[in-house]
Amino acid sequence: MKMPFFASFIIFIIWLAYELSKGRRRAEKNEYSFWEKEAEANRTRRKSLDDLKYISIPFDSLPMHVLQNDDKIAEYHQVLYALSDSPIVNFTGISNTDLKLKYGAPNLNLLMRYDENYTSLVGTLHKWAMRLYEAGYIDEAKSILEFAVCTDTDVSGTYRLLASIYTAEGHPEKIADLLQKAEQLKSGSKDTIVRILQESDR
Secondary structure, eight states, X not given: OHHHHHHHHHHHHXXXXXXXXXXXXXXXXXXXXXXXXXXXHHHOOOOOOTTOOOOOOOGGGXXXXXXXXXXXXXXXXXXXXXXXXXXXXXXXXXXXXXXXXXXXXXXXXXXXXXXXXXXXXXXXXXXXXXXHHHTTOHHHHHHHHHHXXXXXXXXXXXXXXXXXXXXXXXXXXXXXXXXXXXXXXXXXXXXXXXHHHHHHTO
16 A cells, blocks of 8 residues: 555655746746846837827816815825926836836936826825815716826726716716726736726626
């Protein structure tokens, strides 16, 4: 009885050693490919930024007049006006290596600032919408949230709040549209957002 068990154990050890070796080789290959790509990216010269999808803040269609004397909302307005003077671009899901390959290594710091502006934008939009929603300005909050979604925000709370508004309004089809858009996101928050919307649509 011991021999079959011993033979099976030996086979298992051989298989495990093979799998570990294969995994190690794969990891080494991936690491080599990464550093090769990074080296190529660092050699890439500055390129044109004309094809960037710059985001403009549509102040005319946002509820700038609502609760404008509220201290928090005034603060959010100030942030948005400051951001409007700077380029805003959403690079969520795009690595620094890929940015350097596409636009040149010398442009990386500039592009990172553009992306930081975007992060500040969608964070501020969410807080502003929440403030208005809690004060009972539902339609106004909805307009802010919908603009944020149009920019491909990955702030999960934005989708949760917007979905709850659509549910209260009796528009489940709009949640379906949100879900379709969320499934196209390149963010690491994509799965969380999709799950939130799927649960909202039940």
